[in-house]
Amino acid sequence: MIIVPYVTGYLSEHYADDDFRTLSAYKAKGGFEGLKKALAMEPEEVVEIMKSAGLRGRGGAGFNAGMKWSFMPKDTDRPKVLVCNGDESEPGSFKDRLIMERGPLQILEGILIAAWAVGASKAFIYIRGEYKEPIRCLEAAVKELYGARLCGENVMGKKGFNIDIVVHSGAGAYICGEETGLLESLEGKKGQPRKKPPFPAQFGAFGLPTTVNNIETFAHAPYILDRGVDWFRGFGTEKSPGTTLYGVSGHVERPGLFELPLGTPLREVIGHAGGVRGGRRLKGVIPGGMSMPILTPNDIDVPMADEFLSERGTHLGTGGVMVMDETTCMVRVACVVSYFFRDESCGQCTQCREGTGWINKICERIEQGRGTQQDMKLLEDVPAMMEGQTICAFADAAAWPIQGLMRHFRDDFEAHIREHKCPYPESFEL
Amino acid sequence: MVTITIDGKEYEVAERRTILQAIDDLGLLMTEVDIPHYCFHPKLAVDGSCRLCQVEVEGLPKLQIACDTPVRDGMIVKTANQRVKDARKGVMELLLINHPLDCPICDQAGECKLQDYSFDYGIESARTQEPRRPAKKNADLGPTIVFDQERCILCRRCVRFCREVPKTGELGVFHRGDESVLELFPGTQLDNPYSMNVADICPVGALTTKDFRFKIRVWFLDDQESVCDQCSNGCNIYASRSNNKVYRYLPRRNDAVNDTWICDHGRMSYKQILENRLTEPGIKGQRDVGYRDAIQEAGRLIREARTSSRRIVGVASPYASNEDLFTFRKLLEALGAGPGTFAVQRGEADDVLIKAEKAPNANGARALGFEESYESVGAADVAIVLGHTTTAEYFRDVANLILIDTHVSSLMDQAAVVLPARVTAEKEGTFTNHANRVQRFLPVVEPKFEAWSDGDLLQQIASASGLGGWDSMYSVHEISKELTESIAAFADLQLGSLDDQGRELS
Numbered sequence: 001m002i003i004v005p006y007v008t009g010y011l012s013e014h015y016a017d018d019d020f021r022t023l024s025a026y027k028a029k030g031g032f033e034g035l036k037k038a039l040a041m042e043p044e045e046v047v048e049i050m051k052s053a054g055l056r057g058r059g060g061a062g063f064n065a066g067m068k069w070s071f072m073p074k075d076t077d078r079p080k081v082l083v084c085n086g087d088e089s090e091p092g093s094f095k096d097r098l099i100m101e102r103g104p105l106q107i108l109e110g111i112l113i114a115a116w117a118v119g120a121s122k123a124f125i126y127i128r129g130e131y132k133e134p135i136r137c138l139e140a141a142v143k144e145l146y147g148a149r150l151c152g153e154n155v156m157g158k159k160g161f162n163i164d165i166v167v168h169s170g171a172g173a174y175i176c177g178e179e180t181g182l183l184e185s186l187e188g189k190k191g192q193p194r195k196k197p198p199f200p201a202q203f204g205a206f207g208l209p210t211t212v213n214n215i216e217t218f219a220h221a222p223y224i225l226d227r228g229v230d231w232f233r234g235f236g237t238e239k240s241p242g243t244t245l246y247g248v249s250g251h252v253e254r255p256g257l258f259e260l261p262l263g264t265p266l267r268e269v270i271g272h273a274g275g276v277r278g279g280r281r282l283k284g285v286i287p288g289g290m291s292m293p294i295l296t297p298n299d300i301d302v303p304m305a306d307e308f309l310s311e312r313g314t315h316l317g318t319g320g321v322m323v324m325d326e327t328t329c330m331v332r333v334a335c336v337v338s339y340f341f342r343d344e345s346c347g348q349c350t351q352c353r354e355g356t357g358w359i360n361k362i363c364e365r366i367e368q369g370r371g372t373q374q375d376m377k378l379l380e381d382v383p384a385m386m387e388g389q390t391i392c393a394f395a396d397a398a399a400w401p402i403q404g405l406m407r408h409f410r411d412d413f414e415a416h417i418r419e420h421k422c423p424y425p426e427s428f429e430l
Numbered sequence: 431m432v433t434i435t436i437d438g439k440e441y442e443v444a445e446r447r448t449i450l451q452a453i454d455d456l457g458l459l460m461t462e463v464d465i466p467h468y469c470f471h472p473k474l475a476v477d478g479s480c481r482l483c484q485v486e487v488e489g490l491p492k493l494q495i496a497c498d499t500p501v502r503d504g505m506i507v508k509t510a511n512q513r514v515k516d517a518r519k520g521v522m523e524l525l526l527i528n529h530p531l532d533c534p535i536c537d538q539a540g541e542c543k544l545q546d547y548s549f550d551y552g553i554e555s556a557r558t559q560e561p562r563r564p565a566k567k568n569a570d571l572g573p574t575i576v577f578d579q580e581r582c583i584l585c586r587r588c589v590r591f592c593r594e595v596p597k598t599g600e601l602g603v604f605h606r607g608d609e610s611v612l613e614l615f616p617g618t619q620l621d622n623p624y625s626m627n628v629a630d631i632c633p634v635g636a637l638t639t640k641d642f643r644f645k646i647r648v649w650f651l652d653d654q655e656s657v658c659d660q661c662s663n664g665c666n667i668y669a670s671r672s673n674n675k676v677y678r679y680l681p682r683r684n685d686a687v688n689d690t691w692i693c694d695h696g697r698m699s700y701k702q703i704l705e706n707r708l709t710e711p712g713i714k715g716q717r718d719v720g721y722r723d724a725i726q727e728a729g730r731l732i733r734e735a736r737t738s739s740r741r742i743v744g745v746a747s748p749y750a751s752n753e754d755l756f757t758f759r760k761l762l763e764a765l766g767a768g769p770g771t772f773a774v775q776r777g778e779a780d781d782v783l784i785k786a787e788k789a790p791n792a793n794g795a796r797a798l799g800f801e802e803s804y805e806s807v808g809a810a811d812v813a814i815v816l817g818h819t820t821t822a823e824y825f826r827d828v829a830n831l832i833l834i835d836t837h838v839s840s841l842m843d844q845a846a847v848v849l850p851a852r853v854t855a856e857k858e859g860t861f862t863n864h865a866n867r868v869q870r871f872l873p874v875v876e877p878k879f880e881a882w883s884d885g886d887l888l889q890q891i892a893s894a895s896g897l898g899g900w901d902s903m904y905s906v907h908e909i910s911k912e913l914t915e916s917i918a919a920f921a922d923l924q925l926g927s928l929d930d931q932g933r934e935l936s
Binding site: 173175190195342343344345346347348349350351352353354355356357358361374378382384385386388389390391 | 528557609
């Protein structure tokens with residue numbers, strides 16, 4: 001069992017309680033009040049409330065969730081689909097797993113609210129294949145909902161509100177977390193992102209109008225509907241309201257997940273994890289999962305919300321905070337990062353397929369002490385060839401961390417080239 | 431229609447098309463508007479993955495792929511500024527990091543888009559020191575195609591072709607990232623009636639046909655327009671020739687007939703130009719007679735039949751051109767022999783290109799008044815026969831058979847006179863396809879022995895028969911003129927006025 005140190009907020013308040021996963025305990029803690037209130041409103045009102053709440057998608061891109069719901073076509077007879085993205089694969093991110101394991105009914109209630117708001121009749125929860133326990137938890141919760149007539153036909157006695165929920169296990173690929181890669185995979189095809197337009201709201205799962213939201217995004221919705229926009233906006237910043245589950249990992253004393261308002265200073269977030277291990281000095285922090293550019297100790301007081309992080313050339317992403325202390329070889333970091341993206345590129349677009357592999361080879365060459373000044377030039381040029389030129393944002397995600405490492409830790413790279421070896425004794429063999 | 435501006439020049443294009451499609455519709459892609467591309471093919475679904483066709487569209491912050499960006503009225507596109515050039519250079523450099531630089535031993539050299547675009551848009555020297563990704567060499571994909579995996583740039587044209595055109599879907603891209611490889615699906619072979627088209631659409635030397643591979647360097651070849659004569663579809667082709675020899679047929683684009691495809695059977699039919707040809711004239715089984723003697727003998731037989739008012743019949747061939755058939759019709763009229771007949775073999779058809787009628791010009795024969803018949807011609811003194819489709823059975827009761835044919839056949843033994851004729855690739859003319867589209871074909875090679883077109887032989891026979899008005903020979907262009915003036919359906923379809931796309935009968 002995962003012990004969750006509850007800090008503040010609402011999502012993880014009852015996560016230490018095993019029973020919170022059952023319908024009776026969930027209802028006793030106020031569960032399904034949000035759905036009840038939503039069903040008393042017109043769907044358009046629900047969308048408007050979500051829009052004004054300003055809940056930003058928690059999957060990494062941070063787009064206004066209510067706005068996304070409003071993109072669903074209204075004047076159509078075609079069935080509409082909701083997809084809940086539980087393919088959490090970003091290295092450094094593990095918040096969705098916790099929500100699935102400890103608060104599955106929060107997610108399901110959020111899905112039901114969204115289904116009412118956009119008029120969806122089918123919802124798929126796509127969960128990465130390695131997440132056996134989350135899959136089990138959600139399957140159990142969905143079964144309980146069907147038994148209680150909280151999904152299926154005429155949900156909560158509301159005539160004509162029919163929604164089926166299907167838990168779908170992925171087969172393990174980072175790119176299936178990209179929303180159109182996910183849709184391809186859901187349809188049984190190779191997980192490769194689609195060209196956009198058309199966007200999923202026009203042509204989504206099985207060609208039907210579709211909205212895709214992250215696990216955590218759905219989990220926030222019941223609280224917004226139940227407790228109101230003003231209450232929700234009491235957490236976080238003007239542009240990034242609400243709390244989130246920051247996942248702190250790496251060189252800290254107590255890695256873990258901490259629910260805190262958006263905009264909490266980075267220093268405080270790391271503080272909840274007990275600070276840098278062994279009293280060592282901080283060297284760098286990746287603020288939002290591995291695809292986000294790295295921050296330096298100078299940025300330690302930045303408020304952890306996207307509008308502040310983007311001023312520093314990075315993003316909140318999924319809120320996966322990876323802490324690195326002074327013993328870290330940043331070239332080694334570049335090797336690990338570039339290996340991951342080389343391995344996970346779907347291989348459609350030229351720049352991403354070829355560029356990720358090339359960057360990885362160059363980084364490994366430098367780490368092994370065989371790098372040259374031309375390699376430094378290539379590490380500037382190749383990410384630039386990839387950025388912003390492909391079907392999906394994966395190439396950006398592969399290019400940005402390398403650009404960030406080169407920007408802030410160029411000395412580490414130069415030292416490898418100068419000394420023809422890795423200057424960090426603790427940096428292990430490739 | 432909408433107006434778009436590309437590099438300062440305005441173009442009227444159709445709505446609901448992408449930039450590349452719209453420019454391709456105008457026939458200007460890579461002739462006037464240079465937007466290099468690999469994965470885009472005008473007859474396949476848009477893929478959008480090679481990213482080479484990126485252009486700048488005013489008002490949009492990122493570069494856009496021209497293959498998938500819909501045109502808008504007033505859209506301003508830039509295809510040649512520094513930003514676009516840099517992006518192309520990037521794509522070209524990345525495509526080459528895993529591609530062998532062995533053009534001198536690659537069979538695609540000379541018609542390779544990677545080679546061409548590298549010269550036009552690429553980098554001067556390689557910046558890689560890593561070995562190329564290991565890959566299969568000379569892999570057998572099936573009866574027709576060989577695959578050099580290391581040369582593949584993963585544009586997936588072949589994958590989409592197999593899915594969309596023959597709908598057989600044998601090929602796929604497997605694995606991920608820089609380990610992605612084109613492969614056959616397990617347990618399949620690339621063995622469909624259109625398989626060899628993948629070699630045409632492969633922009634590099636990855637897919638080549640077993641038939642053409644390493645036969646000749648392509649810069650020794652020149653391409654002559656022709657029409658395939660293997661069924662009534664009349665697919666437009668190029669015949670690639672060198673030193674009076676045809677090395678291959680390639681599809682020639684005609685959106686009304688065959689898009690950019692031909693079937694494998696049609697493609698391989700170039701071999702019929704040399705195989706099993708009827709090379710010598712003959713009189714009653716005697717093979718060493720001269721051309722002149724054989725024609726004189728045919729003329730004598732016809733003269734005698736006419737003198738004694740015995741029956742003469744004509745049997746045409748659906749392989750003969752409109753012009754040759756018109757000459758035949760005129761000859762039969764002059765002999766008072768009544769309308770000729772013809773027969774056409776039928777076989778399997780599909781809904782892609784292959785038609786049931788296994789000859790190019792059955793509709794031409796119909797339009798020129800020949801009657802389709804599958805019965806014996808009955809008792810006759812002389813039958814003048816354009817060969818290829820009829821059998822000995824038809825001529826059970828014929829005393830003297832005058833056979834004009836291109837290939838060795840069982841009819842030869844029965845014939846009083848045998849005259850070798852030219853095949854399609856050795857003459858000029860037109861065919862009328864299944865949809866009544868009249869299409870021209872040009873001479874590709876000269877026969878390696880003395881042979882004449884059906885029409886020329888018929889003119890000479892007419893002259894030898896002593897018919898008035900047949901003493902001077904008319905060229906195929908003169909005959910075409912007379913044909914189009916005298917038969918209403920062929921009006922405006924004169925050989926010299928037809929372009930390379932053909933036109934329908936009126």
